[in-house]
Amino acid sequence: MTEKGFILTTYNSNIDRGSVKWSSPSNIALVKYWGKKEHQIPENPSLSFTLSDCKTITEVTYTKKSGNDFSFDVFFEGEKNEAFKPKIQTFFERIELYMPFLRDYHFKIETSNTFPHSSGIASSASGMSAIALCLMSIEQELTSDVISTERSMSDEKSQMYFNQKASFLARLGSGSACRSIEGELVVWGKNESTESSDLFGVRFDGEVHPNFKNYQDAILLVDKGEKQVSSTVGHKLMYGHPFAKERFAQAHQNLAELTKVLASGNMKGFIEIVESEALTLHAMMMTSMPYFILMKPNTLEIINKIWAYRAKNDSNICFTLDAGANVHVLFPKAEEIKVYEFIKRELVAYCQNGHYICDSVGKGATPL
Ligand code: PMV
Numbered sequence: 410m411t412e413k414g415f416i417l418t419t420y421n422s423n424i425d426r427g428s429v430k431w432s433s434p435s436n437i438a439l440v441k442y443w444g445k446k447e448h449q450i451p452e453n454p455s456l457s458f459t460l461s462d463c464k465t466i467t468e469v470t471y472t473k474k475s476g477n478d479f480s481f482d483v484f485f486e487g488e489k490n491e492a493f494k495p496k497i498q499t500f501f502e503r504i505e506l507y508m509p510f511l512r513d514y515h516f517k518i519e520t521s522n523t524f525p526h527s528s529g530i531a532s533s534a535s536g537m538s539a540i541a542l543c544l545m546s547i548e549q550e551l552t553s554d555v556i557s558t559e560r561s562m563s564d565e566k567s568q569m570y571f572n573q574k575a576s577f578l579a580r581l582g583s584g585s586a587c588r589s590i591e592g593e594l595v596v597w598g599k600n601e602s603t604e605s606s607d608l609f610g611v612r613f614d615g616e617v618h619p620n621f622k623n624y625q626d627a628i629l630l631v632d633k634g635e636k637q638v639s640s641t642v643g644h645k646l647m648y649g650h651p652f653a654k655e656r657f658a659q660a661h662q663n664l665a666e667l668t669k670v671l672a673s674g675n676m677k678g679f680i681e682i683v684e685s686e687a688l689t690l691h692a693m694m695m696t697s698m699p700y701f702i703l704m705k706p707n708t709l710e711i712i713n714k715i716w717a718y719r720a721k722n723d724s725n726i727c728f729t730l731d732a733g734a735n736v737h738v739l740f741p742k743a744e745e746i747k748v749y750e751f752i753k754r755e756l757v758a759y760c761q762n763g764h765y766i767c768d769s770v771g772k773g774a775t776p777l
Pocket of ligand 1: 442640
């Protein structure tokens with residue numbers, strides 16, 4: 410599918426109002442996306458686990474209006490929110506070509522997260538994917554009686570089109586959001602190891618060994634503050650970065666390796682790639698100009714404790730990081746009881762106010 414294939418040309422403009430609602434999860438990258446070209450095209454492929462419980466729930470009510478401006482209000486956890494508006498305005502501008510009805514309606518966007526807003530967890534992936542899905546549902550309602558080639562597609566094909574376009578739109582809101590539509594593993598960015606696209610995320614089509622089913626993710630909240638570096642600024646740091654070329658090539662190699670590891674069930678191989686990817690992401694930030702250290706002392710304490718626990722208990726626990734100080738602790742379901750004992754005994758002390766979130770791999774967004 411090309412960008413052109415996502416342009417909506419015919420829709421029913423007689424529908425006056427309606428309402429749609431979606432729940433969409435966050436995701437955690439195993440191979441990281443860091444660096445982008447124009448129009449949110451990634452410099453390298455990434456692969457993520459879709460999460461299950463860290464979600465955004467968004468309801469969009471649309472009402473026919475006159476005038477030619479974008480018109481919308483945003484309510485976050487029941488309260489009118491002005492702070493989110495510029496990001497949504499930019500999002501509307503970017504996707505308008507693909508959704509010409511955006512100027513015909515006033516949109517009331519009501520959104521909330523299942524995780525605390527001040528947790529330092531990126532809500533852009535779940536938030537942007539939830540809005541994109543709502544807009545796709547509106548597109549579906551506005552085209553339900555339009556006879557077009559799309560309508561004559563089989564159910565399976567139109568479901569695929571829906572998911573691909575939702576992911577395509579979400580990507581234009583926030584790159585990593587395109588990996589939140591489906592589960593359990595999603596690839597984004599062209600590469601030679603898997604079926605994929607630069608335009609949207611697709612479900613990982615490789616074999617997945619039972620060892621990697623039902624993986625758990627305990628998110629340890631080390632620093633709940635505002636991000637020191639926004640991802641927009643972070644991606645830009647990869648322009649002219651001295652190690653950019655090597656890093657982008659390495660992501661391709663790591664994805665190829667991970668594809669084999671996921672098929673064979675090689676847990677040690679998984680740990681090596683996932684932890685190396687997390688540290689490389691941070692190494693890129695430490696070696697950019699300007700440079701940043703986004704880990705905190707407690708991030709390092711936790712990593713060292715995880716390594717010591719793994720060595721002592723022959724465990725398959727490992728960690729990954731986002732562009733911040735919080736630690737995602739990944740482990741197989743079979744180790745759940747022991748790992749949570751370890752977290753409570755040794756890691757909670759390094760979490761801000763002792764807070765952590767228990768999540769696991771999920772299957773993607775759901776309409777409500
Ligand atoms: O989606 P963005 O632009 O916020 O970028 C997110 C990048 C990382 O979370 C650091 C890595 C990733 O692949 O999710």
